[in-house]
Amino acid sequence: MTSHATGAPATARRRDARNRGRRRWAYAFVLPQLVLVAAFTLYPIVMTHVYSLYEWPGFGPLDRFVGLRNFARLIGDELFWNAFQKSFVFMAGTVALQLPLALFIAILLNSERLYGRNVYRTLFFIPVVTTSAVIGIVMRSIFASHDGLVNNGLLLLGLIDRPIRWLSQGDTAMLALVLVASWKWLGIKMIMWLAGLQSLPVELYDAAKVDGANYWQTFRHITVPLLVPVGVVVLLFSMVDALTAFDLIFTMTEGGPGFATEFMELYIYRYAFTSFAGGLPQLGYASAAGVFFGITVFLISLALSLLARRVSRLRR
Amino acid sequence: MPRARPTLLLLALLSLTWHALAQTTQLTMWVRTPETVELLGQSVERFHEANPDVRVRIVPFAADAYPGALQAAISGGDLPDMFQVHNSVPVPRLVSLGLIQPLEPHFSEGFRDRFDPATWWEGSTTVGGEIYAWPDRSFRRASLFMYYNRHVMREAGLDPDDPPVTWDAFAEQATQVTEAGRGRVYGLHLGFTSGWFNERVIMQLATTAAPAHGVPAEHLPGRMVNWTTGELFDPAGIQEAVDFFAGLMETEAVHPDFLNTGRSQATAQWAAGQAAFLFDGSWRLQELLRTEPDLDFGITMLPSLRGGPVLWGVEGGSQNAFAVPERSPNVEAATRLFEWLSDDYYPLLIEGAVDLTPIPALNADDSLYTSEAFRELVRLTELGTVVLPSPVMENAEQLETIVRLAGKTGTRPFGESMQGFLAEGRFDVSDFLAGYGTQQREFLAEALEEAQAEGAAVSEGEWIFPDWEPTRNHY
Numbered sequence: 027m028t029s030h031a032t033g034a035p036a037t038a039r040r041r042d043a044r045n046r047g048r049r050r051w052a053y054a055f056v057l058p059q060l061v062l063v064a065a066f067t068l069y070p071i072v073m074t075h076v077y078s079l080y081e082w083p084g085f086g087p088l089d090r091f092v093g094l095r096n097f098a099r100l101i102g103d104e105l106f107w108n109a110f111q112k113s114f115v116f117m118a119g120t121v122a123l124q125l126p127l128a129l130f131i132a133i134l135l136n137s138e139r140l141y142g143r144n145v146y147r148t149l150f151f152i153p154v155v156t157t158s159a160v161i162g163i164v165m166r167s168i169f170a171s172h173d174g175l176v177n178n179g180l181l182l183l184g185l186i187d188r189p190i191r192w193l194s195q196g197d198t199a200m201l202a203l204v205l206v207a208s209w210k211w212l213g214i215k216m217i218m219w220l221a222g223l224q225s226l227p228v229e230l231y232d233a234a235k236v237d238g239a240n241y242w243q244t245f246r247h248i249t250v251p252l253l254v255p256v257g258v259v260v261l262l263f264s265m266v267d268a269l270t271a272f273d274l275i276f277t278m279t280e281g282g283p284g285f286a287t288e289f290m291e292l293y294i295y296r297y298a299f300t301s302f303a304g305g306l307p308q309l310g311y312a313s314a315a316g317v318f319f320g321i322t323v324f325l326i327s328l329a330l331s332l333l334a335r336r337v338s339r340l341r342r
Numbered sequence: 343m344p345r346a347r348p349t350l351l352l353l354a355l356l357s358l359t360w361h362a363l364a365q366t367t368q369l370t371m372w373v374r375t376p377e378t379v380e381l382l383g384q385s386v387e388r389f390h391e392a393n394p395d396v397r398v399r400i401v402p403f404a405a406d407a408y409p410g411a412l413q414a415a416i417s418g419g420d421l422p423d424m425f426q427v428h429n430s431v432p433v434p435r436l437v438s439l440g441l442i443q444p445l446e447p448h449f450s451e452g453f454r455d456r457f458d459p460a461t462w463w464e465g466s467t468t469v470g471g472e473i474y475a476w477p478d479r480s481f482r483r484a485s486l487f488m489y490y491n492r493h494v495m496r497e498a499g500l501d502p503d504d505p506p507v508t509w510d511a512f513a514e515q516a517t518q519v520t521e522a523g524r525g526r527v528y529g530l531h532l533g534f535t536s537g538w539f540n541e542r543v544i545m546q547l548a549t550t551a552a553p554a555h556g557v558p559a560e561h562l563p564g565r566m567v568n569w570t571t572g573e574l575f576d577p578a579g580i581q582e583a584v585d586f587f588a589g590l591m592e593t594e595a596v597h598p599d600f601l602n603t604g605r606s607q608a609t610a611q612w613a614a615g616q617a618a619f620l621f622d623g624s625w626r627l628q629e630l631l632r633t634e635p636d637l638d639f640g641i642t643m644l645p646s647l648r649g650g651p652v653l654w655g656v657e658g659g660s661q662n663a664f665a666v667p668e669r670s671p672n673v674e675a676a677t678r679l680f681e682w683l684s685d686d687y688y689p690l691l692i693e694g695a696v697d698l699t700p701i702p703a704l705n706a707d708d709s710l711y712t713s714e715a716f717r718e719l720v721r722l723t724e725l726g727t728v729v730l731p732s733p734v735m736e737n738a739e740q741l742e743t744i745v746r747l748a749g750k751t752g753t754r755p756f757g758e759s760m761q762g763f764l765a766e767g768r769f770d771v772s773d774f775l776a777g778y779g780t781q782q783r784e785f786l787a788e789a790l791e792e793a794q795a796e797g798a799a800v801s802e803g804e805w806i807f808p809d810w811e812p813t814r815n816h817y
Contacts, residue, residue, distance in 0.1 A: 083749065085416035085431070086439045103753050171598035172528075172616065193602035194765055280535055283601045284762015299410035306430055306749045307413050 074320075077313035084298065084309035096314035106315060108285050109293035112200070113319075116289055117268035119204035124215050124264050125257070127208070132219035147220075151213035161210055162277025169193050169202045196286030199279050203287055207274060211267045215260050222256030223249070258334035262327065269323060290319045367675045369398045370422035374408040375662050377625045377696050378478060385687035389679060396675045406536070416441060421667040424676050427475055429563060429661065432748055434741045437469045442665040446473040448677035456684070458658075460817065461700040465734045465741045466561070466659020476680040477660030479691055480698035480705070484624040484723035485560070485654040486546055488645065492638040494618040498522040505619075505642050509550075509586050512619070512645035516595035519618040529595035531617035533605030534764070537757030538563060542654075543621055543644075544760050547586060548579030549653040549812070550646030555579060557812050559655030559730055564756050565782060567655075569731045569810035572802060574782035577775035582647060584760070588769040601765050613637055627719055628695045641715050643722055653812055655730040660700070692716070698723070729815040731807040733800075742798040746789035752781045 078097070081090040100106050131150060135143045153161065168175045169192040177189040192198045226249065234244045272291040275281065281288035281296075288296075298312035371386075373379050379402045386398045401422065403411060409430045415421045416431065421441065427433055436442045446454075454462060454473065460481060462468045467475045492502035498519040506512035516529020534540050545558035545566050556566030556576035568576035590596040597617050600608065605622060612620040613634050620626075621644060630637060644652045666676045688699035689707075695716035698705050711717050733740040756778065763771055786805065793800050810816060 083431075084413045105753060166602065172611075189598065191598055191601075194599065196762075196765060199602070279602065282535060282758070282761055283765030284758060286762065286765065299413060300406070300430075306435075306751075307409060308751070309413075 074313045074316055077310050078317045080310040081308075082310040083306040090310075092310070096311045097318065099311065100314055100318055105285055105288070106293065109288050109290050110319065110322075112285075112287065113269060113289040113291075115200065116204060116207070116271070116287075117265055119200070120207045120211070120268045121261065121264045123204060123208040124212055125260060128212050128215035128260070129219045129253075131212070132216045132223055135216070136220055136223045147217070150216055153210045154213040156210075158210065158271070158273040159277045161206065162274045165202070165206050165278050166193065193279055194283055196283060199283060199287050203271075203275060203278060206278065207268065207271050210274065211264070215264060218256065218260050218263070219253070222253050226252050254337055255334070258330065262330065265323075265327070265330075290315070294319075365395060367396045367672050369396060369424060369672055369675055369679065371398055371400050371664070371679075372403060372408075372411070372422050372425040373400055374403045374405055374426045374428065375478065375625075376402065376405070377628055378662075378691070381687060381690040381694050381696065382683070385683055385690060386679075388686055389682045392682070393678065396679065398679060419669070421670075423670050423672050424664045424666055424679070426478065426662050427665050429561065429748070432465070432745060433467070433475055433663070433665065434465050434469055435745050435748065436665060437474060438745065440668055442474055443668045443670070443673060444472045444474055445476060445666060445673070445677050445680070448674055449473065450681060453681060453684075456703075457700045458702050460658030460729070461660065463657060463659030463732075464738055465732075465744055466657060466661075467663050468659075469741070470738075475660065475663030475665045476677075476683075477700045478662045478664060479660065479688075479696070480700045481656055481658050481660055482698060482723065482727055482729075483560075483656060483661070484719065484727055486542055486621055486623055486644055486652075487627075487641050487719065487722065488643065489612070489620040489622060489626065489630070490640050490642065491612060491615065491618050491620075492640060494519060494527060494615055498527070498618060500618070502638075502640070505640065506645050507643075508649045509645050509647050513586075513589055513593070513595065516590060516619060517593045520593070520595045527615065528597040528617045530590060530600075530619045530621065531597040531603075531608045531612045532600055532621040533603050533608035534600050534761055535602060535604055537755050537761075539605060539623075540757035540760045542757075544580060544583045544587075544757075546644060546652050546654060547583035547646075550579070550644075550648065550650055551582035552576075552579030553650055553653065553812050555812075557653045557655040557728065557730060559657070560661045561657050562655075564752065567730070567805075569805075569807040569816075572786075572806035573779070574786050575779045577779055579647075580775055581770075581772060584763065584769055584771050586647075587764055591764065591767075601761060613639075624697070624719055624723070627713075627715060631695055631713055631715065639715075641718055641722070643726060651726045651813065654727050656727055657730055657732050658817070695719070728813060729817050731810055731816045733804045735817070736804050737800060739793070739798040740800050740804055742793035742796055743786075743789045743800050746792045747785060750785040750789060752778060752785075754778070 077088075079091060079093060080088055081092045081096070082088055134140060135147055135150075137143070140146070169177075171177060171189045171191045171194060174189070174192065176192065177186070180186045181189070190198060192202045230248050230252075231244060234248055239247070269289075270291065271289070272295065275287060275289060275292060276295075279287045281292045294312045294315050296312075297308045297315065299307055299309075371382075373382060379400065383400055386400060390397065408426075409428055412425065412428055412431060415425070416439075427436065433442070457477075458480070461477050462473060463481065464471070466481075467473060467477055488505065490502070490505045495502040495505075495515075498515075499522065500515055500518060506515045512530075519527060519529040532543065534543070541564065542558060545556075548566070549555075549557055554570075555578035556568045556573070558566050562574075565574045566576055566580075567574055568578075587596070597603070597608070597611070603611070605626075609620060609622055609626055609630070611617065613630065627641060630639065646652050664680065666673050670676065684701070688701055688704055689710055691697050691699050692704065692707075692710040693712050695713045698720060704710065711720075734744060754774065754777075759774060760771075763769065763774070786802070790800055790802055807816070
């Protein structure tokens with residue numbers, strides 16, 4: 027009895043010591059990643075917030091603390107609101123075009139009766155792996171008013187009687203960007219939808235067939251509801267792609283004409299790293315713009331996640 | 343033992359190489375002016391032969407990428423041994439931050455005396471009278487010109503030896519080219535996508551509509567100072583320049599892609615015969631002479647409202663000078679290179695049809711001029727480039743105001759706004775100009791106030807030069 031009583035705590039102690047050792051090893055293995063995350067993710071985020079409180083060109087001493095003055099200046103800057111609005115217009119355009127189109131193509135390519143579907147999948151995926159800057163430069167000549175492929179095609183088809191100045195007018199430049207960005211990222215969204223479609227249980231479709239449901243009814247009452255979780259992921263990825271299309275925009279329109287396609291990334295870049303308007307770079311002000319926009323995007327993502335969770339709950 | 347021989351030989355070789363490398367001073371030189379990269383490279387090759395103890399590596403930059411690279415190097419404490427200054431961080435600012443060192447003590451005696459005295463300009467190449475930056479060319483540097491494609495003019499029934507001088511004549515000829523071109527050829531082409539370039543085009547054209555008012559200048563970007571009144575931005579003539587473009591757009595006399603075409607691409611399209619006239623910088627000439635040897639073209643001034651000169655303001659010193667970081671231990675080798683380049687590279691500037699040099703004796707050497715087009719460019723430069731007044735020359739403490747002013751930018755930059763207005767077809771820009779002018783006035787007042795708060799004895803009156811005449815060199 028005594029030996030048993032003294033043996034149990036000893037075993038527990040040994041187990042605790044073993045667990046402690048394991049934990050130490052676990053921390054040791056996690057530590058490098060933690061250091062990397064702290065250095066390359068947390069530190070830049072924290073410092074961006076700090077810089078946003080200073081008037082600072084990006085060099086020299088960080089000694090001109092201005093509090094929230096950079097944010098106040100943002101509020102009154104019509105170009106900031108222009109870029110803010112344009113970013114969301116572009117995002118809405120690409121998301122609205124990409125999501126249904128990618129789903130439609132995924133459904134077509136999911137059909138076992140389609141001959142050569144792997145070739146089509148590859149063709150749709152090629153733009154995804156092509157460098158955005160190259161696409162931007164090529165698209166600039168494709169959308170050119172003088173001898174551009176798009177205009178020549180439309181003229182040949184008799185759809186227009188004079189060339190459209192695609193990239194020289196604000197609205198058409200935005201439209202061209204939306205079309206090109208949607209085409210560029212269509213392949214990856216199609217693959218995501220395809221993965222979702224291929225994971226749907228076949229039994230449900232068999233049961234629907236037995237119940238006499240037609241294609242449209244099956245699509246509406248089985249495919250769409252089951253694809254909602256995948257749809258949320260595709261939506262988030264589409265939003266992220268639209269908000270990080272700097273290289274494509276920079277090479278295709280440079281934010282122009284004027285500020286018609288100047289999105290937040292370009293706005294921040296100009297203030298942070300160029301002598302925009304002939305003055306010193308303004309990293310402090312650009313940081314404030316980044317913080318403001320970052321918080322907005324975070325709130326939108328949060329709202330979307332909550333909405334998706336609510337939809338899932340309602341479905342259950 | 344025989345097997346060990348190759349290893350020993352290799353070790354000996356490595357040791358010798360290491361020793362040689364250790365004895366060699368390695369210099370890195372950042373260059374942001376593409377037109378001089380090749381010439382500097384040629385001269386540096388010859389420098390290596392004469393100075394085997396120094397190796398120079400030239401790192402060329404695209405002009406638009408340079409400010410960001412410079413900013414990153416400054417904040418990272420990683421400036422190269424020699425770098426070209428940029429107006430986003432003027433020399434006085436670099437000195438006040440302790441980032442560059444004086445070069446004067448390292449130059450040989452009498453070095454500075456060979457130069458045009460205005461090369462050593464307070465706040466540009468010198469601070470407190472001491473040399474901080476070596477000029478890569480003359481301060482008397484031209485800006486924009488009109489290039490004309492003789493072949494296209496001939497095809498359109500125009501006299502290729504009689505390019506238009508006034509806006510009316512230009513509009514007429516450009517329209518004639520467009521009509522004859524039937525949608526394949528246009529009157530004018532220019533790459534109107536960079537803010538600084540758009541600004542120069544509009545402001546330089548404006549000087550012809552209101553010559554007694556402001557003159558744009560590279561050292562005062564975004565501004566058009568009327569030195570008689572001390573206004574940082576005098577909008578007189580700008581609306582007329584915009585109207586000139588509006589007219590060309592309405593008659594489709596300008597290339598339909600000019601608002602979204604880069605300058606290099608516009609030049610290539612013009613050279614390929616898509617337009618008769620091209621507005622571009624003086625720096626384009628050497629490129630055309632090199633890459634388009636068979637192109638039949640001429641160079642002249644931008645058209646002006648009534649035929650007067652198109653003005654461009656300069657100050658002494660150099661807008662593209664090279665500086666050496668404070669921390670660089672290689673300042674002696676760097677200044678040795680600068681002295682070499684002053685003898686060997688400057689003549690190449692003229693021979694290569696790039697620019698004038700800061701040494702008058704070289705500019706006067708007729709044997710260096712190999713191109714008639716460059717001779718014409720020099721002649722036009724003398725006609726249209728004027729040395730502007732400088733508050734710093736009146737009071738050195740105004741440097742503090744200049745540094746403060748460099749940090750102040752408007753909410754709507756001029757050049758990009760002009761591109762936007764033309765794209766929107768919004769040709770009445772009077773509201774914008776009024777707001778822009780007010781903001782510039784506020785900036786000067788703030789900069790003066792801040793400089794005074796730092797202890798500088800400066801006044802607004804030092805920005806007014808009642809005897810200023812726009813077409814005359816002030817110094």
